[in-house]
Amino acid sequence: MSTTAKVPVPVDESEPAAVPLRTALKAPIMLGVVTLLVALLIAFKARSGKTTFRLAADTDFFDLPEITVPSTATVATVVVLLAAFTAASALLVSRGRRTPVWLVALFAVLAMVGFLAWAAAGKSVPVIGLLGGSIALAVPLVFGALGGVLGERAGVVNIAIDGQLLFGAFAAAIFGTVIGSPWGGLVAAMLAGGLVALVLGFFAITYFVNQIIVGVVLNVLVIGLTSFLFGQVLAEHPDQLNAPDHFGRIPIPLLGQIPVIGPVLFRQTILVYLMYAAVVVVAWALYRTKWGLRVRAVGEHPKAADTVGIKVNRTRYTTLLIAGLIAGAGGATYTLVSVPQFGQEMTDGAGYIALAAVIFGRWDPVRATLAALLFGFATNLSGVLSVLGSPVPSQFMLMLPYVVTIIAVAGLVGASRPPAADGEPYRKG
Amino acid sequence: MSTDDENQPASVEEQTPDPKEPPPSGHESGRFGGVLREIVLGNALVSVLSVVLAVVVGSLMILLTDENVRDTVSYIGSRPGDFFSAVWTAISDAYSALFRGAIYNTNVEGFEGRIKPLTETLKFSAPLILAGLGVGLAFRAGLFNIGGRGQMLLAGAAAGWVGIGMDLPLVLHLPLAVLAGALAGALWAGIAGFLKAQSGAHEVIVTIMLNYVGYYLVFYALSKQGLLQAPGSLNPKSKPMPESVILPKLLGDRFNLHLGFVIALVAVGVVWWLLNKSAMGFRFRAVGENPDAARASGINVGRTYITVMLIAGGLVGLAGANQILGTATSGITVDLDAGIGFDAITVALLGRSRPLGILAAGLLFGGLKAGSFSMAAAEGIPVEIVLVIQSLIVLFIAAPPLVRAIFRLPKEATA
Numbered sequence: 001m002s003t004t005a006k007v008p009v010p011v012d013e014s015e016p017a018a019v020p021l022r023t024a025l026k027a028p029i030m031l032g033v034v035t036l037l038v039a040l041l042i043a044f045k046a047r048s049g050k051t052t053f054r055l056a057a058d059t060d061f062f063d064l065p066e067i068t069v070p071s072t073a074t075v076a077t078v079v080v081l082l083a084a085f086t087a088a089s090a091l092l093v094s095r096g097r098r099t100p101v102w103l104v105a106l107f108a109v110l111a112m113v114g115f116l117a118w119a120a121a122g123k124s125v126p127v128i129g130l131l132g133g134s135i136a137l138a139v140p141l142v143f144g145a146l147g148g149v150l151g152e153r154a155g156v157v158n159i160a161i162d163g164q165l166l167f168g169a170f171a172a173a174i175f176g177t178v179i180g181s182p183w184g185g186l187v188a189a190m191l192a193g194g195l196v197a198l199v200l201g202f203f204a205i206t207y208f209v210n211q212i213i214v215g216v217v218l219n220v221l222v223i224g225l226t227s228f229l230f231g232q233v234l235a236e237h238p239d240q241l242n243a244p245d246h247f248g249r250i251p252i253p254l255l256g257q258i259p260v261i262g263p264v265l266f267r268q269t270i271l272v273y274l275m276y277a278a279v280v281v282v283a284w285a286l287y288r289t290k291w292g293l294r295v296r297a298v299g300e301h302p303k304a305a306d307t308v309g310i311k312v313n314r315t316r317y318t319t320l321l322i323a324g325l326i327a328g329a330g331g332a333t334y335t336l337v338s339v340p341q342f343g344q345e346m347t348d349g350a351g352y353i354a355l356a357a358v359i360f361g362r363w364d365p366v367r368a369t370l371a372a373l374l375f376g377f378a379t380n381l382s383g384v385l386s387v388l389g390s391p392v393p394s395q396f397m398l399m400l401p402y403v404v405t406i407i408a409v410a411g412l413v414g415a416s417r418p419p420a421a422d423g424e425p426y427r428k429g
Numbered sequence: 430m431s432t433d434d435e436n437q438p439a440s441v442e443e444q445t446p447d448p449k450e451p452p453p454s455g456h457e458s459g460r461f462g463g464v465l466r467e468i469v470l471g472n473a474l475v476s477v478l479s480v481v482l483a484v485v486v487g488s489l490m491i492l493l494t495d496e497n498v499r500d501t502v503s504y505i506g507s508r509p510g511d512f513f514s515a516v517w518t519a520i521s522d523a524y525s526a527l528f529r530g531a532i533y534n535t536n537v538e539g540f541e542g543r544i545k546p547l548t549e550t551l552k553f554s555a556p557l558i559l560a561g562l563g564v565g566l567a568f569r570a571g572l573f574n575i576g577g578r579g580q581m582l583l584a585g586a587a588a589g590w591v592g593i594g595m596d597l598p599l600v601l602h603l604p605l606a607v608l609a610g611a612l613a614g615a616l617w618a619g620i621a622g623f624l625k626a627q628s629g630a631h632e633v634i635v636t637i638m639l640n641y642v643g644y645y646l647v648f649y650a651l652s653k654q655g656l657l658q659a660p661g662s663l664n665p666k667s668k669p670m671p672e673s674v675i676l677p678k679l680l681g682d683r684f685n686l687h688l689g690f691v692i693a694l695v696a697v698g699v700v701w702w703l704l705n706k707s708a709m710g711f712r713f714r715a716v717g718e719n720p721d722a723a724r725a726s727g728i729n730v731g732r733t734y735i736t737v738m739l740i741a742g743g744l745v746g747l748a749g750a751n752q753i754l755g756t757a758t759s760g761i762t763v764d765l766d767a768g769i770g771f772d773a774i775t776v777a778l779l780g781r782s783r784p785l786g787i788l789a790a791g792l793l794f795g796g797l798k799a800g801s802f803s804m805a806a807a808e809g810i811p812v813e814i815v816l817v818i819q820s821l822i823v824l825f826i827a828a829p830p831l832v833r834a835i836f837r838l839p840k841e842a843t844a
Contacts, residue, residue, distance in 0.1 A: 224816025
């Protein structure tokens, strides 16, 4: 796929030492563009008044004070700092080095503070609600993205993430109600996600049907099936079939009482804690176990894997099944957390955002998780800003993940290379 | 009921000589080339059997969720007759409602009223055919256009904008609005073609993402006074279309069938000519068969990608214009695509990306859609049953060996 010289690409993720200048230059250019955009905010639409950041939650060890800053002065300071970061990045690149990730991360946080100080002038920003809500919104995306990463690393494009989420949500609602425990619902959701994955595998691996077609069609099939059954059965017996118990918040002692971090990360439902575990386990299994090596080998070069005795299609099936179980668990988030009830097409295309996170995260579980969190943040931010009455239309915030993904696949952010055999069925012989 | 089906097609198979399928192993160069060739060149029998299978599964779903069938199955041992009559009633009621909704309604008086369902089928099939052509044309050049939704939304918004924003006589206004729709669809799809040509960005990802970007763009325009939102309104909806841009009714005011269907028929002809008779169509097909070979023989593959996406988007755009100017003229909304963007994929696959096949598939799915509304009204069967049947048809069609195995047909010699 790549247009560069045919150097065998190492399977592991270690970056090559020498960075081509063209790739390295992208970081300072992007930082410069963002700095310019933030500067334009105050240049063209300066907003008077003060912005308050509320950091405290009543469960903390001690109370953090509210931070109130003058809007325009803060943005101006931020712009100066951003410019300094950009200069530092440019300096590093001119000396033949890379822009470190921490610098980019710090830059992003600063830029966000500047943006919020501008957007919420005269109002107060509920920082805890903003961040905590982002995590809650990102849970299905993270589970879906992990499922997507696993499938694609094994060489199966998983466009059916949305179907797995939706079917998981559906199964969780029914079985959570019938069994009378959200745990029963969670298990059912995982099995439902696994079932969709197996159907995908059946057509894509066994019958060599184009994976993109199967994925898209499975999504439509699941929408049709769940909506049909919802209209025929669930809507008639809502109490017996569509009223599951839901998971409550479980505050973790001590950790949950740390200011900011506690309420955001450690006063969540069990599904969020499972999500943390899933990210760690998937990343570890993919990079540190024999099984993970096999999965990646099958996704990069199935023929070579076959030659050394790895059962290509069996590995793809098991990986896809595990991916489906994980994505299905994400679906349970829709019906077992805040509103314990199934509704038609309730995932609303979240699977496609998860797919975007997979690509934006360059097929890596940790980076895909971060991308999913970023998308969750963008969604929640648009909600918070529309409550605050922000000058930025919410639709543009909601559009952000998709625009970012287009930029990423067009290679403007950095080379994104899918696993070499992604999407190709393997025919022995 | 399935025993008849199993034997009959086998005899048909013996009489129908298989079209020569290329060996599936010779497609290493194009990532999806081989599969696309299968879609395009597979034989018609598998299509028919796929429809039969999907309808059987759909019938089972109706039976499993039917109250009477479930009640009678509990005492099937003592009175099996009740069970079978309940099954018969459920199925025959469902399909006669489908027939009455899609083709000929025996329950009303007068020929006009009875034939009206057929015209509804034609009305529903027009956008499916147009968008199906857009998806199918891209398929022929080896591209997956999953961006039908975004292209239709942008096209509908553009056509509607010309409709409500200008004051012209019908002969000028209507063509201008249709053209604006086609142009907007073309540009929106063209982005994907351009990025594919420039950087190799996968068109599937780009078109999916453009669906959402388009959705939020149109949503924004519809919720902003001064852009598309109806003056003084708080809903994300525009003013209704004025008379001068509404596609004229073909059979008088008693029928909803409008000029859009004629546009669809013309588009079928044009795409057929383009693909089979023009040099440009030859280039499309060459790139679709094998981009490397096409490049080696002097075809500019990148430019072909851009051209084919522009034309494909234009066709999908016509479907969007058809909706806002013909079927849903009460104003632009973010739902104006009505799922047609995705349905079009199934239409193109069922029609095997050939214009005449797409025409037939569009008519079939248009009929299913028209019938599904009467099934919902008369029998309380949710309209989503059509989504299930549609997607099953495509799954089966895409896996001919599976259909052959289910019906115990002989394997193809070349496979």
